[in-house]
Amino acid sequence: MFRYLIAFSTLIFLGACQSDPNSVVQDIISDDGHAIKHMYVDETGVTDISVVISWPSNWSYDDAKNQAVPYLGASLFNSVGTAAMPPQDVASLLSDKNSRIGFFNTADYVGIEFEFPNNYENDIVPVVQAKLKDPQFDPRWFKKVKSDLRTYQTNTRKDIYAQTYRAVRYFILGEGPLQRNLSFDNTNELERATLDDVKSWYASHFSSKPMAISVVGPISSKNAKTLVDDLLRGLPEIATVASNKVDTNFEGTQIYVHQPDAEKTVLTFIGDNWVSDYRDKYADLLALRGFSQGLDSPLNKAIRNELRASYGFSADGFRYNTSTRAFYFVGEIEGAKLAETIDVVKMAYDAFKADPEIPEFAALRDRTSEEAADQGAYIDATARSLNWIQIDPLAPTPDDDNYFYIDETDFDRVKNRIKLDWPDANDLVIVATGPNPTDLSNACVVSDARDALGCR
Amino acid sequence: MNFRYLTVFTFLGVLIAGLWFHSQNQHTPQGIHKLDVAPFDAVYIVNDDDFFDYQVDLIYRSGEAHNDSLDGLPHYIEHLAADRVAKSTSAQQNRHSNAWTSGTGTGYWQSATINQLRDTIQALVNTAMPLDSDPEFAKTEIDIVLREYDERLGGDPLHLHRNAGMAVLLQDAALARPVIGTKSSIEQFSLEAAQALHAKTHDLSNAVLIIRGALDETSITQLLQNLDYPPSPASKFHRDISIPALMPIRDVAQIDVDKLDQRILHFDWLYQVDVCDSALDCEARNLIAAKVLFSTRAGGLTTPLQYDEFVANGFEGYQYLMWDTAFAVTIYASPEPDVSLDTLADRIETHLRATAENGLPKASFDAAKADALADYTPVPFDTDDEVARLTTAISYANDYRSISALHTQLENTTLDDVNAYLRSMLGSSRIVIRKYMPAE
Numbered sequence: 001m002f003r004y005l006i007a008f009s010t011l012i013f014l015g016a017c018q019s020d021p022n023s024v025v026q027d028i029i030s031d032d033g034h035a036i037k038h039m040y041v042d043e044t045g046v047t048d049i050s051v052v053i054s055w056p057s058n059w060s061y062d063d064a065k066n067q068a069v070p071y072l073g074a075s076l077f078n079s080v081g082t083a084a085m086p087p088q089d090v091a092s093l094l095s096d097k098n099s100r101i102g103f104f105n106t107a108d109y110v111g112i113e114f115e116f117p118n119n120y121e122n123d124i125v126p127v128v129q130a131k132l133k134d135p136q137f138d139p140r141w142f143k144k145v146k147s148d149l150r151t152y153q154t155n156t157r158k159d160i161y162a163q164t165y166r167a168v169r170y171f172i173l174g175e176g177p178l179q180r181n182l183s184f185d186n187t188n189e190l191e192r193a194t195l196d197d198v199k200s201w202y203a204s205h206f207s208s209k210p211m212a213i214s215v216v217g218p219i220s221s222k223n224a225k226t227l228v229d230d231l232l233r234g235l236p237e238i239a240t241v242a243s244n245k246v247d248t249n250f251e252g253t254q255i256y257v258h259q260p261d262a263e264k265t266v267l268t269f270i271g272d273n274w275v276s277d278y279r280d281k282y283a284d285l286l287a288l289r290g291f292s293q294g295l296d297s298p299l300n301k302a303i304r305n306e307l308r309a310s311y312g313f314s315a316d317g318f319r320y321n322t323s324t325r326a327f328y329f330v331g332e333i334e335g336a337k338l339a340e341t342i343d344v345v346k347m348a349y350d351a352f353k354a355d356p357e358i359p360e361f362a363a364l365r366d367r368t369s370e371e372a373a374d375q376g377a378y379i380d381a382t383a384r385s386l387n388w389i390q391i392d393p394l395a396p397t398p399d400d401d402n403y404f405y406i407d408e409t410d411f412d413r414v415k416n417r418i419k420l421d422w423p424d425a426n427d428l429v430i431v432a433t434g435p436n437p438t439d440l441s442n443a444c445v446v447s448d449a450r451d452a453l454g455c456r
Numbered sequence: 457m458n459f460r461y462l463t464v465f466t467f468l469g470v471l472i473a474g475l476w477f478h479s480q481n482q483h484t485p486q487g488i489h490k491l492d493v494a495p496f497d498a499v500y501i502v503n504d505d506d507f508f509d510y511q512v513d514l515i516y517r518s519g520e521a522h523n524d525s526l527d528g529l530p531h532y533i534e535h536l537a538a539d540r541v542a543k544s545t546s547a548q549q550n551r552h553s554n555a556w557t558s559g560t561g562t563g564y565w566q567s568a569t570i571n572q573l574r575d576t577i578q579a580l581v582n583t584a585m586p587l588d589s590d591p592e593f594a595k596t597e598i599d600i601v602l603r604e605y606d607e608r609l610g611g612d613p614l615h616l617h618r619n620a621g622m623a624v625l626l627q628d629a630a631l632a633r634p635v636i637g638t639k640s641s642i643e644q645f646s647l648e649a650a651q652a653l654h655a656k657t658h659d660l661s662n663a664v665l666i667i668r669g670a671l672d673e674t675s676i677t678q679l680l681q682n683l684d685y686p687p688s689p690a691s692k693f694h695r696d697i698s699i700p701a702l703m704p705i706r707d708v709a710q711i712d713v714d715k716l717d718q719r720i721l722h723f724d725w726l727y728q729v730d731v732c733d734s735a736l737d738c739e740a741r742n743l744i745a746a747k748v749l750f751s752t753r754a755g756g757l758t759t760p761l762q763y764d765e766f767v768a769n770g771f772e773g774y775q776y777l778m779w780d781t782a783f784a785v786t787i788y789a790s791p792e793p794d795v796s797l798d799t800l801a802d803r804i805e806t807h808l809r810a811t812a813e814n815g816l817p818k819a820s821f822d823a824a825k826a827d828a829l830a831d832y833t834p835v836p837f838d839t840d841d842e843v844a845r846l847t848t849a850i851s852y853a854n855d856y857r858s859i860s861a862l863h864t865q866l867e868n869t870t871l872d873d874v875n876a877y878l879r880s881m882l883g884s885s886r887i888v889i890r891k892y893m894p895a896e
Binding site: 044045086087088091092095096098144147148151154155157158159160261262263264294295296304308309310311331332333334363367 | 509542552553567569596597599600601602603604606607610611715717718751752753758759763764766769770790792793823827830833835836
């Protein structure tokens with residue numbers, strides 16, 4: 001996205017379409033009144049058009065809802081065909097035309113994303129329309145999709161990373177529906193879910209009033225409007241209100257998830273990382289990289305070069321929904337050095353927080369910016385980003401003179417963010433999973449990730 | 457030190473170096489150029505004015521298959537030698553640096569700015585200097601390799617069985633050796649063993665250097681001629697890593713696996729191909745065939761297994777060049793709950809044989825060929841893709857064949873060519889089937 005956005009402010013075209021400027025984000029309104037973020041791309045070799053449409057959802061905040069249903073629904077719609085075309089023919093068509101159609105679900109919204117070369121619009125868009133407006137609730141495929149998801153649940157039950165992150169979620173989010181939705185580990189819910197539940201989920205989401213629409217690629221604003229109107233016309237009007245309210249608990253703690261047959265030990269640190277200014281998201285990105293990337297970063301220097309306890313740790317940011325934001329450091333370590341590793345990482349973190357030093361900060365920023373630009377060169381990634389900035393409460397708005405970019409993040413902002421806003425080491429949620437609880441004798445030891453609730 | 461002046465001087469230095477490189481850079485066109493500069497086996501410069509930085513790769517044409525010692529020792533050597541690169545001046549300045557080992561190669565790479573370029577190449581060349589790691593570091597690095605083993609394979613209940621299956625498929629050839637080794641082999645590593653193998657395998661005359669950035673041949677040649685090099689080894693190290701002539705086999709086994717959550721079928725089919733005019737010809741035929749075999753196109757496996765017969769819950773398939781003209785089809789599949797692994801294996805083999813015997817339907821061939829041509833298009837020239845192709849070719853001991861050459865070859869590939877290639881599956885081949893069951 002950044003490559004396209006760097007030089008341009010948002011232009012608002014509400015009137016009749018003139019020739020579309022190349023690689024510029026436009027806010028356009030379709031004849032049926034749909035607000036669309038559109039980017040016309042005219043570059044040699046670029047033929048793909050990508051469309052992302054999102055609808056608000058509060059399903060994962062409703063305790064009465066079965067949280068397996070959104071997974072079943074998205075998987076079912078991705079697997080079945082249309083009334084006129086059996087599933088294998090749809091799959092074959094998409095394969096032959098280098099196209100793809102995918103339904104997705106998240107904590108706060110659901111959506112559809114599709115991509116096709118511009119000369120195949122007449123082949124692909126009718127299939128998208130049929131899938132969206134007249135989904136096939138085929139019992140045979142529902143049974144198969146349920147079986148696939150059952151296998152997925154079984155396979156992740158023993159996965160050491162899945163167990164670690166489950167424990168983190170139970171501790172931070174509690175037992176509520178959002179946790180159940182994100183963990184997707186409740187086999188009873190999956191077994192109870194019916195095809196009627198999926199019909200209800202579909203009927204309560206896919207309306208003629210999406211919350212975010214983006215269209216990117218070699219398609220004019222005029223054609224983008226027509227495409228969107230044709231796609232959404234005929235869908236019902238539903239007044240679904242998005243919700244993102246959830247109570248979180250980031251109180252500093254140490255939890256050990258005892259997995260007797262684990263062959264290794266995984267250690268993760270989680271920190272509350274909420275921002276009130278979207279520019280700080282870029283500062284956090286650079287700060288996390290400065291702390292963790294490379295063998296000579298403070299994190300890896302401490303645990304690999306000095307303690308010799310790990311092959312390496314990685315760090316990144318994540319979110320459970322649009323109102324939470326956190327960072328993590330994670331890696332595999334020698335179990336016997338677990339307690340020592342925690343001490344060493346906390347010391348390295350505290351030292352970094354007290355006096356953030358990132359050697360060659362400008363080089364790190366340039367490299368990060370270049371990587372973001374490379375990613376932004378993909379049409380689908382750009383469409384996703386343009387969709388996301390309509391949903392994220394902390395995204396830049398069209399009222400801003402310019403979007404804010406990694407290139408403009410100076411070290412003072414990064415330094416202040418780390419020093420003033422990052423949690424103290426003692427406020428980090430620390431979760432280890434491994435075969436030997438005596439490796440961390442002062443932790444809250446649990447035998448199942450769910451029991452992390454008792455560590456609150 | 458007044459940092460303001462330091463910043464100004466640094467800026468001027470970079471500016472002057474940039475202008476010098478730019479002025480030297482008038483005669484080398486964009487793209488990949490091969491140079492002949494001793495002591496390297498080959499030097500490729502990728503002249504790319506748009507590249508953000510410089511990147512240097514040094515790839516030794518020796519990997520685990522060339523190892524005559526404990527499984528995984530070349531990977532341990534890579535760790536020890538890479539430490540030298542990581543401690544170089546340029547690496548300390550927040551440059552990207554990493555290393556890797558494969559069956560047939562060992563590579564080290566680092567990014568650099570213009571004025572770090574010489575130091576960076578020297579640091580990579582130093583991986584060929586005698587391995588003089590600190591003994592305590594070398595000892596604790598074994599722990600780090602064990603942690604890497606944990607990260608990559610710990611918790612994967614099938615990996616030792618996969619190693620054993622690969623040895624059967626490849627008739628115990630050197631290429632079947634596990635690159636990272638096993639826990640027990642890693643625990644037996646020693647600095648002395650690493651030094652002995654390193655002295656044989658880290659020979660610059662058996663290595664390829666790739667430099668990417670805004671470059672020209674003359675200045676790079678001069679730069680390379682003025683580096684410090686280790687003395688050439690007295691004798692060249694050679695180890696035959698080819699696969700012997702295929703002895704037909706059909707080896708089927710059911711294995712109960714601890715900690716396995718679901719039934720998995722592993723199906724390998726290795727076959728000799730002698731219908732191609734060249735390796736490039738084989739690659740083109742294989743690309744088109746694979747785009748049918750593992751798709752919903754008629755002649756492929758997806759539709760019958762997952763849509764018509766409902767026997768596979770999921771499957772992944774690959775078809776690739778193993779060595780010279782030996783190709784392999786590898787499939788991992790999980791059956792639907794009420795389908796046995798025997799049934800699934802039978803259906804996979806039946807459909808593969810049917811496609812090999814009957815050939816591809818023309819519509820499937822046309823679609824797959826168009827798809828392949830779109831994947832490998834030379835216009836516009838994509839430096840990232842071309843460099844990836846170059847490094848992959850060298851890493852896997854193949855000759856470099858450009859995307860443009862492959863595109864032309866694909867254009868000239870006919871349905872009859874691909875069908876003749878597929879019929880090779882019916883000739884001398886080795887089929888290894890493993891039915892993995894969760895242990896009670």
